[in-house]
Amino acid sequence: AFEDLYYIAQDSLLRLAILIIGILIVLYKREPSLALWVGLGCLLFAGANLLVAKWKLKYDEQKSALDSEVSGALSDIVTNSVTVKLFTGQTHEEKLFRDVTERRQKISTFSGNIGSFSGAIQGILTLVIEIGAMYTATRYYQAGQLTIGDIVLVQTYLLSLFEQLWNIEWIIRRVYEARAEGKEMIDILNQSHEIQDKKQAKPLRIKRGQ
Secondary structure, eight states: OOOHHHHIIIIHHHHHHHHHHHHHHOOOOOHHHHHHHHHHHHHHHEEEHHHHHHHHHHHHHHHHHHHHHHHHHHHHHHHHHHHHHHTTTHHHHHHHHHHHHHHHHHHHHHHHHHHHHHHHHHHHHHHHHHHHHHHHHHHHHHTTTSSSSHHHHHHHHHHHHHHHHHHHHHHHHHHHHHHHHHHHHHHHSSSSSSSOOOOOOOOOOOOOOO
């Protein structure tokens, strides 16, 4: 989880930030209103994905918790296979495992549906930014303030920008998923031992070992 966070910050976020800043600087030098429109579009794009990711976070945390529960249930069945067979507990163990896997499948499906909803929002925002930027560039071309080459430049920049902006949903999702996985791991480490010493327990003294 923490390795994923380091990779995302060092590679994906840094590359995206450099690309956006570079494009905005060039557009601002050609026409400030174009840079403003594209910059606002990027902020809206990132903000929408952040809101969806926060909504999705609680379900990712539940999925991570259920992953541990599924692994624990399967390990319990495997390590106690002989006991399960001898004491006719197979039906009971199958029901327990089926229940936990079904709960995990429902959470996973719902979380995936949220991801699909996020993709639809990205598509709509991409279309809005594209239409707005090209409309603005065309108006300035008609006014003689931009050339055909500028319009081609704007379109090229938009294609490069959208290619990276589509990754922002993955970046934000991976950050929150890594956070959920890390939280699950830390919660497990912070749990107290199930078997506790009595308050008046005496320290063990081993006189000799063999």
